[in-house]
Amino acid sequence: MTIAYLALLTAMLTTATPLVLAALGEVITERAGILNLGIEGTMYVGAFTGFLGAELFGSAWWGLLIAIVAGVLAGLLMAVLTVTLGVNQHVAGIGTTLLLIAACDFTSRLKYGGGTLPQIPKFGQLFADVPVASQFLLTYVTFLVIVPAAWYALRATGMGLKLGAVGENPEAADAAGISVARVRYAALAIGGALMAMGGAFLSLAMLGSFTLNITNGRGWVAIALVIFARWRVWPAVAGGLLFAAVDALQLQLVVTPEFAAVPREVMIALPYLVVIIALAVSGRNLRYPGAYLQPYRRT
């Protein structure tokens, strides 16, 4: 049995991109104390509005821009619900996801009926003939710019410090003159933008179109990755790469004769199984952000 390692590596980086973007977005919101279960819906909206934008304006870049705007709006919706109205975060998040997915599906049916959706101008790959390096620009931007920037911002800037304080001890942040609500709004907006970028990567880069259920649970995987990573940036990236590697591996294995007997479903489940095992192993003695799930109200 031979594994095409270079192909594996190439596929891993591509597959990991949307996961890493979404996980980063979730790291930012959860560090501020907000579990954003709207993540799946936000990714979905990113994928759909990215597709719409690209079709409308004839450019994938326009699609990406519109997806980011939609992601910010989705984040702000979560913010209104959880920060301003103090709605339970589980309810608000799942509600947001259901609402956004339904809205996208509805619009898609309205506009295109039940038929196949058109192909759109999609992003091209850089270094198309070089193995491993042949990736979308967005993948490069994600791993070389966004990830280090997020790591640096969380660790070494005032923004990151305030974010952490709001998520750990909002009373202390408030007493320090920081507006808890403003920081949480900002965190949800930025987080939403990253999640939507992850979604848009699916439609604008990987698929070049849109299909129902395009995100296929990637948002939930990202949530698991964040917990696995204990809210840290680099471990979240590592988790995303691990998931993507197993996913790429199983895609290769299903076409290898040795594995022909293994049911297809088992192979598809493999990366998720890895996530569950990783969570079970690393998920003990977790220390959640101090104000996780807690709305903040001054008394």
Add this chain to the structure above:
Amino acid sequence: MNQSQSDRPGRGDMPAPGGLPPASSVGSAGFPGSLIGYDAARASGAGRSGSPEARAVPLVQLRGIRKSFGDLLVNDGVDLTLLPGEVHALLGENGAGKTTLMRILYGLTRPDGGVIEIAGAARTIASPGDAIGAGIGMVTQHFSLVGRMTVTDNLLLSRAGAGRLDRRAGRRMVAAAAERIGVHVDPDAVVEKLSVGEQQRVEILKALSRDCRVLILDEPTAVLVPQDVAALFASIRLLTAQGIGVLFISHKLGEVSEISDRVSVLRRGRIIDTVPTAGATPARLAEMMVGRPTVGVRRDDRDAAGGTELADAAPPSAPPKDVLSVRGLRLAGRGKEALAGVTLSVAPGEIVGVAGVSGNGQTELVQVLCGLAKPTAGTVTVNGIDVTGADPEKVIAAGLGRITEDRHACVVGKLTVAQNLVMEDLPRFRRGPFLDRTAIRAHAERLIEEFSIKAKPDDPISTLSGGNMQKVLLARTLARDPVALVVSQPTRGLDIGATEFVHRQLLARRAAGAAVLLVSEDLEELLALADRIVVIYEGALVGELPAAGADIERLGLMMAGQSAQSGAAA
């Protein structure tokens, strides 16, 4: 002698209305400069003389502050003046409204009415940000530090912009502020790993690093051991010498006499009077606070209340000799053992006091006794029943009542007073599968009355003042008539009246034949109540002596780790 109305500062010598003049001409980073930059004439105007005729512009002038929660009037037209360089103490019973007033000044609570003047100019303080901008710093009753962050990061929190953090400058800032109050603090220490006294220092450093001219300290000594209190007072004196005004809340009259220049007494939301400390005796202050003369519990009261003799005369079906007994108790701790073989027993009708400097195993001992930690070795029996390592539920069922030091951990903040009062006793209030609400309410009303808790049965317990929360815990425990009581720091943060009340309750339990283990850092409390005192040091009992006529000096030596023999020899 409330001077706030008569002595309005002239507007002529008022600084720019932006807030208080900066403490330092060098800017926020150059703290040592503030000693020079400060206008010495203003400081000496108030100084330790405490003269209300001082010509200095008050740092803070509160006029007619009003605040009510629902139909509870908490601040009822409060006037208060803070002069530069003075320590102004605020005294009052639990629930008098001291914390609320300070929270209003710091922008944490919105007043219903009244005017806040800072350095002579009226200011709206709608948020802590406004307060910080006006040069006000506050150390709250419950610290507001981010435990997982370092000291430096906690200081940077309020001053950082969005961009890169200059942690090196932050460390310098910590060092400079620490120097101002004459302490050393490791800027890279993670806050949650620090002792309570050290955390409080970080809180003060935080306020100072923001160039505050007004420092509010809400019960800063309630959580401190005596050495830390002395260090805090030294720091306060350094600060007032730099012209900073300190608002100081405490229930301990001795401390108030020692550190403050003037005292204002708050009773039911009104300022009763503001007097120079020099002319006020503790007895007079206590009377102003409570509205009647008070006496603390002394040994004579204890003896009058009866005790051992009474219990000895108990019927033959009396419980075994020692109601509470502990043998060879060990508990692993971080690094060294937290408990290193504690053996101890308490007879019915006896109060055994546990003295010691905090952090020597008291907390762990209480946790093990109450079933909150499992010992690595040894046994605990209550009323003859072995409860070693049992759940709290079983320990309670065996007849143990507990009042632990962390009152916030013992109540469920979101539940009401009534629900908290029955929490450990649910089976009694069951009717079929349901809880009997009427019975719970009646029970709560009776206890509220009996223990004079200032609250209604349906108030969420998180809104109660510290003292009243403690009373709820006491009521919950004592209502079950426990045969053995484990009590830890029962009067921390309680006013004089409430302290006296708790002491009487404990003596009453003793008279009724309960075995009481009293853990306290307050030696006076132990000497007044206990029959015997044992001293705990580094997880082991290093000595025992009868409380009557106990030699305080010898106790102190034993607390410092000298065994009874060598202590006596010294």
